[in-house]
Amino acid sequence: MGKKTIIPFGPQHPVLPEPVHVDLVVEDEKVIEAIPQIGFIHRGLEKLVQKKDFMQFVAVTERICGICAFGHSMGYSETIEILMGLEIPKRAQYLRVIWHELSRIHSHLLWLGLLADGFGYENLFMQCWRLRENVLGIFEKTTGGRVIFSACNVGGVTQDIEDGDLKGIVAILDGMRSEYEELLKTFLYDSSVKNRLSGIGYLSKQDAESLCLAGPFARASGLVEDCRLDGYGGYGDLAAFEPVLSEDGDGHARCEVRAREVYQSMDIIAEMVSKIPDTPISLPVKGMPGAGTAAVHHVEQPRGESFYYAKGNGTKFLSRFRIRTPTSHNIGGMTKILQGCDLADVALNILTIDPCISCTER
Amino acid sequence: MSSTIKSPWIIHYDASSCNGCDIEVLACLTPQYDVERFGIINTGNPKHADILLVTGSVNERNINVVQQIYEQMLEPKVVIACGICATTGGIFKECYNTLGGIDKAIPVDVYAPGCAVRPEAIIDAVVIGLGILEQKRTALEQGKLVSEKSADCVTAADKIVDGQTVRAAALKITKG
Numbered sequence A: 001m002g003k004k005t006i007i008p009f010g011p012q013h014p015v016l017p018e019p020v021h022v023d024l025v026v027e028d029e030k031v032i033e034a035i036p037q038i039g040f041i042h043r044g045l046e047k048l049v050q051k052k053d054f055m056q057f058v059a060v061t062e063r064i065c066g067i068c069a070f071g072h073s074m075g076y077s078e079t080i081e082i083l084m085g086l087e088i089p090k091r092a093q094y095l096r097v098i099w100h101e102l103s104r105i106h107s108h109l110l111w112l113g114l115l116a117d118g119f120g121y122e123n124l125f126m127q128c129w130r131l132r133e134n135v136l137g138i139f140e141k142t143t144g145g146r147v148i149f150s151a152c153n154v155g156g157v158t159q160d161i162e163d164g165d166l167k168g169i170v171a172i173l174d175g176m177r178s179e180y181e182e183l184l185k186t187f188l189y190d191s192s193v194k195n196r197l198s199g200i201g202y203l204s205k206q207d208a209e210s211l212c213l214a215g216p217f218a219r220a221s222g223l224v225e226d227c228r229l230d231g232y233g234g235y236g237d238l239a240a241f242e243p244v245l246s247e248d249g250d251g252h253a254r255c256e257v258r259a260r261e262v263y264q265s266m267d268i269i270a271e272m273v274s275k276i277p278d279t280p281i282s283l284p285v286k287g288m289p290g291a292g293t294a295a296v297h298h299v300e301q302p303r304g305e306s307f308y309y310a311k312g313n314g315t316k317f318l319s320r321f322r323i324r325t326p327t328s329h330n331i332g333g334m335t336k337i338l339q340g341c342d343l344a345d346v347a348l349n350i351l352t353i354d355p356c357i358s359c360t361e362r
Numbered sequence B: 001m002s003s004t005i006k007s008p009w010i011i012h013y014d015a016s017s018c019n020g021c022d023i024e025v026l027a028c029l030t031p032q033y034d035v036e037r038f039g040i041i042n043t044g045n046p047k048h049a050d051i052l053l054v055t056g057s058v059n060e061r062n063i064n065v066v067q068q069i070y071e072q073m074l075e076p077k078v079v080i081a082c083g084i085c086a087t088t089g090g091i092f093k094e095c096y097n098t099l100g101g102i103d104k105a106i107p108v109d110v111y112a113p114g115c116a117v118r119p120e121a122i123i124d125a126v127v128i129g130l131g132i133l134e135q136k137r138t139a140l141e142q143g144k145l146v147s148e149k150s151a152d153c154v155t156a157a158d159k160i161v162d163g164q165t166v167r168a169a170a171l172k173i174t175k176g
């Protein structure tokens, strides 16, 4: 056994799009411990509820994270709707699901691209991001924004998508399928991808359960963990919903789960479009969140369960807003899979959990 | 015109951004916008980079990191603030842990506002930045470039670097 050395990793590192710092305690080539340090992106936005009223705050929640921006504004709006006892029109619920699932497709394609870049498959990275631009194009066409598009509001959504355009969205996604098929084949069956990912960062189902992991990270270890099963909002009207699972628990399984979820999201969108009712898209919000009321809610973000808590005090400012995001649970799993891995696998292992630091630190 | 501005290398650092701007910076490098056409390459090494793209605002924890990356880059160098957060602090300006725009930490040459900043705006900013890079390079060759230190930018940094006076960040090339 060699002697222990500490290698600092981050906050500025080519494979990290976001700053996080990990102190890697290594012995020879093996990592024996990984100590994360966070706080580089902490802004303290939960406290902003005291300065922005509960309607304005939607814009702030949207900027918790630019990748699952719509999911956060949806989670916050639904929490406030529960708090105030609002039942929003069905069309708004369906439109929310459509935008949310589009965000999932864009987030997963983004991640698949970063993963490909992580193991040096530059071509695959470019292809994933090229496909992803189709989804951003849909966002831009329907709302005007590419990543932050302020389409969600307390009481409903701010804009409608006409039925013709909804069909157009499904047509674009159908057009993507054949191209995506090619990429999927590469991710699942290409020998170079398999050699690089199979067997790295293994996490058992028991560990995933005891560390309270969320999202695709948990599902890749065989844990049935998906908030969409609860059927909040438009998800309740889906004919069937089966989370995508894998039993392997390694890096390749995580890649597979996310890659297959893209298809699942496409199917959900197609189903929502075929069922969408013709109702108004929003509800006038009257009054304030009552004193002493509190509500909790959770939403399945691309990275896993995001939990929201809001407490009203009878004024237009909430007295507390709290959010717990998927990466905060998943960091526990990350330090676990880093223990005992090779130094060369560190970057890839961190990538496979799909960390979103800016959600975590807010 | 020098070779530097025909193939500027960029380095990207995420100060406390929400990722919205980061993914747009990355989107510039991928097929839809493909800035590699202009010889622009993304690098992770500050010593190799000519242009620093910063997204997000500075806070107590990352101000040193931003300054360190800036100091490690070799002259001539250009800093571009991407997004309204990097420009002024944006929507997070009132947050307790936000000190403000990037210019509180290091001298900024070009501002590209927008929330999220559009890839077109980033490309425009880089093109403007190239002009400044060329000016700085010429000044450097003639020995007239005054290197700016991050400590020159003291608006908020004076909490960290004491004893410095406030100076507005702008392109400074001495005459004569």
Ligand code: SF4
Pocket: A063, A066, A148, B016, B017, B018, B019, B020, B021, B022, B055, B056, B082, B083, B084, B085, B086, B090, B091, B114, B115, B116, B117
């Ligand atoms: S400018 Fe907007 S999109 Fe960019 S980092 Fe700030 S909040 Fe996010």
